Amino acid sequence: MRRGGNVGGQACADGDRRANMHGVASGRSRLGLHVDYFASLNSPWTHLGAARLQAITAQHGATLRIHPVDFTIIFPASGGVPVAKRSPQRQAYRMQELERWSTHLGIPIHPRPRCFPADERLAAQCVIAARETLGDAPAIALAHRVLRALWEEERDPGDRATLAALTSDIGLDPEALLTLGGEARWAERRASDSAAALERGVFGAPSYVVGREVFWGQDRLDFVERRLAQG
Numbered sequence: 001m002r003r004g005g006n007v008g009g010q011a012c013a014d015g016d017r018r019a020n021m022h023g024v025a026s027g028r029s030r031l032g033l034h035v036d037y038f039a040s041l042n043s044p045w046t047h048l049g050a051a052r053l054q055a056i057t058a059q060h061g062a063t064l065r066i067h068p069v070d071f072t073i074i075f076p077a078s079g080g081v082p083v084a085k086r087s088p089q090r091q092a093y094r095m096q097e098l099e100r101w102s103t104h105l106g107i108p109i110h111p112r113p114r115c116f117p118a119d120e121r122l123a124a125q126c127v128i129a130a131r132e133t134l135g136d137a138p139a140i141a142l143a144h145r146v147l148r149a150l151w152e153e154e155r156d157p158g159d160r161a162t163l164a165a166l167t168s169d170i171g172l173d174p175e176a177l178l179t180l181g182g183e184a185r186w187a188e189r190r191a192s193d194s195a196a197a198l199e200r201g202v203f204g205a206p207s208y209v210v211g212r213e214v215f216w217g218q219d220r221l222d223f224v225e226r227r228l229a230q231g
């Protein structure tokens with residue numbers, strides 16, 4: 001699905017083998033340290049932690065696998081509430097925190113982007129399809145490009161043409177990936193990944209899981225780094 005790449009059955013078979021090695025339930029890499037990365041493609045907190053997470057895992061030689069799970073499944077099962085349904089006090093505090101963290105990290109976001117919440121279904125399915133057929137790095141690159149578009153550029157990744165442009169930005173074939181991502185099997189995989197996330201204790205985004213330890217929120221990345229440093 002890279003431009004000029006193979007979208008055929010062998011890629012899918014290779015992806016299935018990778019899924020078996022790095023399944024949601026395992027939390028381990030064959031080679032050692034591994035982080036399962038449970039994300040929402042609508043989450044500003046996922047965006048604010050994206051670059052630091054990649055730097056931390058690279059520094060410690062850990063593999064990283066993204067799961068763009070469905071929080072319409074996770075929230076009702078774990079006591080979570082979507083932003084629009086939270087109390088005015090909680091919504092106001094969220095705005096304060098977004099501005100604090102944006103300033104602190106030097107990441108210029110729009111705290112109230114005009115396209116929030118975007119319809120993330122096709123984007124999430126494309127990330128999963130990329131993960132399973134091309135590997136973890138292209139999937140993470142696409143997810144992070146989608147998040148940057150929403151929170152820094154006020155673009156709508158729920159719009160098919162916009163998603164195609166974002167896919168092209170990272171060097172993938174938009175027509176091939178969006179066609180593949182639209183297949184029902186990836187929606188089913190997202191639902192099963194979401195159920196597995198709940199079983200592992202995930203309730204919010206972003207969540208970083210190392211073995212049996214869950215680290216919720218980009219403000220827990222220091223603890224993720226300490227955990228990886230332990231080996």
